Amino acid sequence: MAERFMSERNLKFVLYEVLDLESLTKLPYYQDHSREIFDLTLDTAIRMGRDLLAPAFQEMDKQQPQLVNGEVKVHSLVRTFMKESGEGGWIGAGFPYDAGGQQLPTTVAMAAGFVFGAANFAAGAYPLLTTGASHLILSFGSDELREIYVPQMLSGKWQGTMALTEPQAGSSLSDITTRAEPTDEGYYKIFGQKIFISAGDHSGVDNVIHLMLAKIKGAPLGVKGISLFVVPKKRLDPDGTLVSNDVTTVGVYHKMGYKGCPITQLSMGENGDCRGYLVGEPHKGLSYMFQMMNEARLGVGMQATSIAAAAYYASLEYAGERPQGRKIATKDPSLPQVPIIEHADVRRMLLFQRAITEGSLSLLLQCSLYADLAAHSEGEEKERYDLLLDLLTPVAKSYPSEMGILSVSQGLQILGGYGYCDEFPLEQYYRDIRIHPIHEGTTGIQALDLLGRKVVMKNGAAARLYFEEVYQAITPALQDPTLKPYAEKLQEALGTLQAVTTHLVGFALKGEVELFLADATLYLELFGIIAVAWQWLLQGLAAQEGLQAGPTEQEALFYQGKLMTMRYFYHYEFPKIQGLATRLTDGVAVTTEMNRELFAD
Amino acid sequence: MKSLVCLKQVPDTETQIKVNPEGTGIVTEGIKHIINPYDEFSVEEALRLKEKFKEGEVVILAIGPDRATESIRTALAMGADRGIHVNDPAVNTADPFAVAQALAAAAKDVQYDVIFCGHRAIDDDFCEVGAMLAEFLGLPQVTLVTKVEVAADKKSAILERDIEGGKETVEVPLPCVVTSQKGLNEPRYASLPGIMKAKKKPIDAKNAAALGVSVEAKLQSKEYSMPPERKAGKKIEGLEPPDAAKQVVQALRNEAKII
Numbered sequence: 001m002a003e004r005f006m007s008e009r010n011l012k013f014v015l016y017e018v019l020d021l022e023s024l025t026k027l028p029y030y031q032d033h034s035r036e037i038f039d040l041t042l043d044t045a046i047r048m049g050r051d052l053l054a055p056a057f058q059e060m061d062k063q064q065p066q067l068v069n070g071e072v073k074v075h076s077l078v079r080t081f082m083k084e085s086g087e088g089g090w091i092g093a094g095f096p097y098d099a100g101g102q103q104l105p106t107t108v109a110m111a112a113g114f115v116f117g118a119a120n121f122a123a124g125a126y127p128l129l130t131t132g133a134s135h136l137i138l139s140f141g142s143d144e145l146r147e148i149y150v151p152q153m154l155s156g157k158w159q160g161t162m163a164l165t166e167p168q169a170g171s172s173l174s175d176i177t178t179r180a181e182p183t184d185e186g187y188y189k190i191f192g193q194k195i196f197i198s199a200g201d202h203s204g205v206d207n208v209i210h211l212m213l214a215k216i217k218g219a220p221l222g223v224k225g226i227s228l229f230v231v232p233k234k235r236l237d238p239d240g241t242l243v244s245n246d247v248t249t250v251g252v253y254h255k256m257g258y259k260g261c262p263i264t265q266l267s268m269g270e271n272g273d274c275r276g277y278l279v280g281e282p283h284k285g286l287s288y289m290f291q292m293m294n295e296a297r298l299g300v301g302m303q304a305t306s307i308a309a310a311a312y313y314a315s316l317e318y319a320g321e322r323p324q325g326r327k328i329a330t331k332d333p334s335l336p337q338v339p340i341i342e343h344a345d346v347r348r349m350l351l352f353q354r355a356i357t358e359g360s361l362s363l364l365l366q367c368s369l370y371a372d373l374a375a376h377s378e379g380e381e382k383e384r385y386d387l388l389l390d391l392l393t394p395v396a397k398s399y400p401s402e403m404g405i406l407s408v409s410q411g412l413q414i415l416g417g418y419g420y421c422d423e424f425p426l427e428q429y430y431r432d433i434r435i436h437p438i439h440e441g442t443t444g445i446q447a448l449d450l451l452g453r454k455v456v457m458k459n460g461a462a463a464r465l466y467f468e469e470v471y472q473a474i475t476p477a478l479q480d481p482t483l484k485p486y487a488e489k490l491q492e493a494l495g496t497l498q499a500v501t502t503h504l505v506g507f508a509l510k511g512e513v514e515l516f517l518a519d520a521t522l523y524l525e526l527f528g529i530i531a532v533a534w535q536w537l538l539q540g541l542a543a544q545e546g547l548q549a550g551p552t553e554q555e556a557l558f559y560q561g562k563l564m565t566m567r568y569f570y571h572y573e574f575p576k577i578q579g580l581a582t583r584l585t586d587g588v589a590v591t592t593e594m595n596r597e598l599f600a601d
Numbered sequence: 602m603k604s605l606v607c608l609k610q611v612p613d614t615e616t617q618i619k620v621n622p623e624g625t626g627i628v629t630e631g632i633k634h635i636i637n638p639y640d641e642f643s644v645e646e647a648l649r650l651k652e653k654f655k656e657g658e659v660v661i662l663a664i665g666p667d668r669a670t671e672s673i674r675t676a677l678a679m680g681a682d683r684g685i686h687v688n689d690p691a692v693n694t695a696d697p698f699a700v701a702q703a704l705a706a707a708a709k710d711v712q713y714d715v716i717f718c719g720h721r722a723i724d725d726d727f728c729e730v731g732a733m734l735a736e737f738l739g740l741p742q743v744t745l746v747t748k749v750e751v752a753a754d755k756k757s758a759i760l761e762r763d764i765e766g767g768k769e770t771v772e773v774p775l776p777c778v779v780t781s782q783k784g785l786n787e788p789r790y791a792s793l794p795g796i797m798k799a800k801k802k803p804i805d806a807k808n809a810a811a812l813g814v815s816v817e818a819k820l821q822s823k824e825y826s827m828p829p830e831r832k833a834g835k836k837i838e839g840l841e842p843p844d845a846a847k848q849v850v851q852a853l854r855n856e857a858k859i860i
Contacts, residue, residue, distance in 0.1 A: 003615070008633070032797065039671075040678055040796045048790055089793030102793045554631045 003317065005054060005310040006118040008046060009558060011111055012039075014362050017542040018535075019369050024105050029376040038108050044088070045112040049119030052081065057120045060260030061428050067252045071203060072262045077123055078204030085127035086156020092134065099138055099146075100154050106375075107368040110302055114361065117306030121432050122260025124306075126159065126199050128299050132292040133160025133211045137230060140280040140288045145230055149209055159205040162292055163194045163212040163231070163266065170196075171445050173286065174222040178214040178268065180229060180276055190214055190231055190276040191269035193250075198439070200264030201233060201249040207242060208233040210266070211292065213285050214276065220283065228285030229276035231268065246274035257431030294389075296440045297397040298367055304404035304436040305360040311429040312353040315411035318424070319346050322415075340414070349410040351568040356407040358562075359532035359569060360400035362539060367396045384465055391454045391462035392531065394446035399528035401436035402443055408433050447520035450527060455501060456508070463501070467494055470530075473537045482563065483540050486570045490537055493530050493574070496581045500526065503585045518592050519584055526580040533574050540566040602654035602755060604647035605713040606681065607704055607734070608640040608663045610672040611724040620825045626694070627825065636672045639719025642781040645788040646749055647717055648680045654755070658682045660711050664700055666693050670804060677799035678791035684804035685711070691809050692816055699816035701733030706812040708738060713776055714755050720745050720780035735778035742778035743771055747785050751775070 015021040016035070025033050056077040065074045085091050093109045095101025109131075116124035134153040137145050152158040169175040178192025192214060194200070201208055210231040219225030234242040251265040268274040280288055323337035328344075340346045367389055374385035412419035412426040419426040437443045455463050470490065477487035504523065507516035543562035551559065612618060613633040621628050636644070644661070651657040659681040663669045666688060673684035685707055692703045708716065716738075718731035735742035747768070748761035757774050763782050791799075809816060835856075837848045853860045 032800075034800065036671075036674065037796055037800060040674060040791065040799070041793065043675070044678075044791045044796070052790075084790060087792060088790055093793055102797055104793065552630050 004313045005049070006046075006115055006306070006313065007309075008042070010358060011042065011114065011361070013542065013546075013558070013562070014358075014365050014539070015107065015111060017546060018362060018538050019107070019365055021105070021107055021369070024107070024369070024372055027373075027376045029103060030105055030372075032103065033105070038105075041104065041108055042111060042115070045115040048084065048088075049115045052084065053077070053116060053120035053123050056123065056260075058422075058425065058428065060120065060122050061257075061432075064254070064259045065202065065252055065262035067249060070249060072201045072249060072252055072264060074202040074204050074262060075260060077120075078126060078202060078260075081123050082126055082130075082156040082159070082204050084156075085130075086154060091127050091130050091156055092150075092154035094131075095135070095138065095154070100151060105368075105372045107365055107372055110298065110365060110368040113299065114302050114306045114309070114364075117303045118310040120260070121303055121307050122258055124303070125258075125261045126202075126204065127156065128303075129162065129199050129296075130154075130156070130158075130160035132295050132299070133162060133209060135295065136211050136228070136288060136292045137279065139291060140228070141230065142279075145277055145279065148236060149230060149232075152207070153209060157205060158207040158209050158232075159199050159202065161197050161200050161208060161210045162289070162296065163197050163200070163210040164289065165196045166193055167195055171442060173213065173226065176213055176215065176226065178212065180214040180216045180227060180278075182216065187275040187277055188214075188216070188229065189269060189272065190229065190274040191272075192267075194266045194268070196253070196439070197264045197266055199261055200266055202262055206234075208247075210247070211279070211289070212268075212276065213289060216282050223286050225283055226285040227282050228279040228288045230279055231274065231276045235275055244273075246271050256434060257428065258435045293440060294393050297393050297446075298364060298371070300436050300440045301360065301397045301400040302364050304400040304433055305357060305364060307429050307433040308353065308357045308360070308400065308404035308407045311408040311411040311426060311433075312350070312357050314425055314429070315353065315414040315419075316341075316350055318415050318418075319350060346414055348572075349414050351565060352410050352572070353407045354565050355536070355569040355573060356400075356403045356532075358539070358565065359535050360396075360404065362535035363392070363532055364396050364400065366535060366538075367392050387458070387462035387465055388469065390457070391450075391466055394441075394450040394454065394524065395528050395531050397440065398437065398443045398446045398524055399532060401433075402525075403528075404433050404436065405430075443524065444521055447524040448517055451504065451520040451523050452517050456505060467498075470494060470534045473534055473541065477537050477541055480541070480544055482544060483537065486533075486537055486540065486566065489570055489574060490530070490533055493533065493577055496577060497526065497530055500581050500584045514592050515589060518589075522580050522584055526577050526584065529573060529577050529580075533569060536566045536569045602650040602657035602715075602751065603660075603713045604650060604657070605660050605662055605708055605711050605716045606640065606643045606647050606676070607716065607718045607730070608644065608661050608672060608676060609637045609719070609722045609724075610634045610663065610665050610669045611637045611722055614638075614723065620827055624824045624826065625822070634668060634672065636675060637719050637722045637724075639721060639723070639781050639783070640717075641719075641788045642783065642785040643717035643719060643779075644676045644679055644681060645786045646779075646781060647715070648789070649786065650715070650749070650751060651680075654751075657714075658712075660685065660713070662704060662707055662711070663687070664689075664692055664703055673804055674799050675791060677802045677804075678796040679789055680795055681802075683802055686804050686806050687808070687812065688806055689808040689810075695816055696818045696820035696822075697727045697729035698733060698819045701730050701737055702814055702816050703809060703812060704730065704734050705737035706814040707807065708734070714751070715749075715758070715776060716740070716778045718778060718780045720782050731778055731780035738778070740776055740778050741773050742780070743773050744780045745782040746779045747782050749779065749785070 022035050024030050060075045065072045089102055092101040093104040094106050130153050134150050137149050153160050166176050180188035180190055212229050212231045213226050215225050216227050232245050233247045235245040237243050248267045249264050250267045253263045319341040320339050322340050324340050326335055370385045370389040408429045412430050415426050418424050474487045474491050477483040543559040546559040613635045616632045619628045647659040651659055661673050661676045661681045661684040663673050664687040687703050721728040743760045745763040746760050750759040759772050761768050761770050837845050
């Protein structure tokens, strides 16, 4: 692993200078917090990342989890880190005081998650899943469920999971068949199979609590018949001892990356003795689960960003040290070789990585800020932030995941043959990041969510609010000669986005749903580039402000580097929207007219 | 069990140090500061003693400019009870003698069974403050300590310390000054509840006048300079090994003049 896996300066730039995180402390819910507390929190996260997580990054990849006698053995760091996460208060950091939390803003918790993910993504996943699962119990579970499960999960002694996928039901959750049979005892008997369950069983905790979707016998067909259950690996006997709950770990998948965290196959009720405890009301499980899924989607975007960031710093370090060739203009072989960062094409790759990584980080923290504002405001204001968050969640999940892969790939390219070998961490980052466009809703699912649901909901109310937000960056940027060209480009792009949206929604209005959604993924891509361009303009504004305040030499370099990366984004990545817009509006049906027979040979 | 922990804020070990243009010190703007790692062992050990005896207090005493508060706050977030921050330009950058004088003056108002110091600070590497502080306070001191066992009556302690090639175990009456060495413990991370509580814990700010000391530095630093940059090496290529070896010997004798 390279010496540096993230930039504290950049993280604080986004939090304080771009997003004005400190303004959150004016909300009564966050009144005990301050910049000092946020800084101490991030400082601790960085130390934990550097001293605890990073040293085991490669080892956890090489020593994969093993299924031994029905239990999954994982690296010893998992228990240590779950304990630290529990005792340190990280798992329930954002929860209210009365629920054992610290009322830490989601934005700060996400920033800490970024640090952990950059240090060791697989290790960082365990507490993150536990946070989501315990939040679900806290939000919708009965008092009894909260009392039994939440404290143990927040302490890091019990793992939380989300158990949705089944062999025949992945993206199509309406087809799940895990069933729950009511009993007179207040619990349900669960029967079925779940696959791809992250951290579904492991030796780093004393118990695993699955937040599981199942159908109660006789429930309506489709998603309206799905209920949510707490299904523990071990249940509490009346005398307080933990006994088996008939959840069997049938297998551990062998994955290409993300190897430090097991993905398991589970079988429930093989002996007819698996108990599930209903969360909330019957048949409302999926709507509850969406709380965890939406949080997890931002979490996945952040994990992708963190891996891409770590890869960027590894390739940056290498590019500064590896001598190879001479400047193109001076081909004199008697001169010493130059470090490869002196070559424009290598700098292009580094700028690509940086533009993707820092743009993604900014977008995700922006969404986290909306989440904080939505959770602690009321009325119209709350609705505003809820809608913005709803609209941007699929974008903030997908852009970092998809582009993060390309970003790490360019980082690997910088290392050439060494990038392809395991002496350097790039090949692991490349394998690790590949999961992100797949789990928590594939990119295709996110695209359907964005175009088919979010953009059109409430007659386009969310999209209108989003345009307003983007204009809040464009308007001041138009007044700044350095930023004006980019503000104009962004303004024009909003027009393009509007035209594309109107064109596509036109199909929906004509009832041509296939055509409306066939290229939703391209629409998501277009939307994502514009959203990240918006974040880069915001960063440009903050950098200009920083430069005008008379910074030190080192700080001035930081701000100038920011502006240069913004320029890169607008001149290299941004033009791609023209090609996407052309395709999205040319009206020629290709994928809808292509058929299986034409794939014959 | 009451401990007084002397803590110094130092540049992060990962920081690139630059000497300022006047050569009077290093550039401190824009660099990250941390608790001196040996002092962090001290904080941890003091917390463990308080936890073991289930009573007492851990007081953090630091000298330094405003930013030193951050390091005191970090120690409070780890679990220490309160802080004393001596912030006085006359002391902040003074020599170990003056620093020890100020620490001794500040320690007079604190009750303690043990005073912990790091055995050295990783910035100036003097390794002197602990010894001088013990002298000023008339206390016994044990240096380079890697294990602390305090007797139940808190009247004495058995300490293990590093010596060349091994360990020495000593018994010392309390109160005493202990200087902490690597290996003493694994310092804990601050917890989020700890961070929230730290904000409300008191930090008592003092200057030299309030302490009633006029420090008298014995040392004056004349100049700071960076070590000379390493020059490129010389490659001997294209020769058979015996001839290459001869060239190397000649170069070491005639050019490097080391043999």
